[in-house]
Amino acid sequence: MKIDSIFLKKKPVLSFEIFPPKRDTAIQSIDETLAILCELNPDFISVTFGAGGSVTNNLTVELAKKIKQEYHIEPLVHLTCLNHSKAEIQQILQQLQEAEIENILALRGDRNPDVEPKQDFCYASDLIQYIKEYGDFSISGACYPECHLESKNRIEDIHNLKKKVDSGANHLISQLFFDNTIFYSYMENCKIAGIEVPVEAGIMPVVNKAQIERMVSLCGASLPEKFKRIMQKYEDKKEALFDAGMVYAINQIVDLLAHDVDGIHIFTMNNPVVAKRICDGIKNLV
Structure with missing residues (x-):
């Protein structure tokens, strides 16, 4: 089922993010986590699209x-484009079609100062536009309540988000945040x-x-006073x-x-205990 169809049938929707094991690790290593x-x-x-993932050795698709x-649950495959050519993206899309996977989260991907980006997708x-023209996928995009780190301001950030939606994204997932008032203001915008x-x-x-410090550094998420205390x-x-x-979090x-x-x-950061604790805390609300 396409994710945009899920939203037509249910609200609120509940979903998880996981990441594939390292490339030199068998996919079975995540079985217990996945089962829970x-x-x-x-x-x-x-x-997520694993770091260093290639077209021919794509644990994300696997x-x-x-x-x-x-498990008969719909997967949403992350797909980054900055370091891929159109031919490589086309090959991945073919793999997804053959596996009857219908949902893609289309991302630019992070810049790597040691790798020259390819020029097919900026x-x-x-x-999103390329996937839309290529085949019948449900396309999701990312959004940033506290602005993408490379955006000058929220006006520019919202303008870029509108381009994603106009290009074919029919569902958005926000970057993490710790202050709900920021999210509500963003939704109004x-x-x-x-x-x-x-x-x-x-x-x-x-x-x-360590997780807090890393996330604040990577994402620029602000910490409200209550969280700091x-x-x-x-x-x-x-x-x-x-x-x-x-x-x-609950x-x-x-x-x-x-x-x-x-x-x-x-x-989830591949931590089923965290996911279960949250689901237990909101089980009568979703």
Whole structure:
């Protein structure tokens, strides 16, 4: 089933993100994690495009096939374009069609200073348009409540998002955030810009100090005072910080659901315990 069809039948939607094992690791290494996640009955599971992934050795597609064929849950395959040629993207799209995978999250991908990007795709909107013209896929895009790190301001960021939607994206997943008021303001801006496709709120339960520091560095996510106080109080108490991080994420989701969000997308970091704790905390709400 295409993800845009899921939103026509259900609201709010609940989904997970996982990443494939390292290239020198068997796909079976993730079986236990996958089994637990699938028991939680998400509406779909997104699979990131593994670092260093190639067209011929694509664990992302292999894992997506496993999710669809063995667990009968719709996979959403991440696809980056900055370091791929049109021929390489076409080959991956053919693999997805052969596996009857219908859903793609189209991303530009991060710039690597050590790798010269190929010139076929400069932006995610270029990839979205190419996929739209190539075949019958449901295309998702990413959005950034606190702006993409390369955007000058929110006006430019929303303009770029509108280009993604106009190019064919029919569903959006937000970057992680810790302050719901920022997300609500962002959604108002999207509405004013005429962006009306479903938007899932991306939630990352933060359960250790190193993870927090890494995410803030990579994504530029701001930390509200309430979150900072939690960090300061429990940063040297591993189990307490885990519990506090879970409670914060659950409370964040409860508030989002009360504001009638289209869906919740949980960045699981391949940790089924985190996903299960959250699902237990919101089981009567979705």
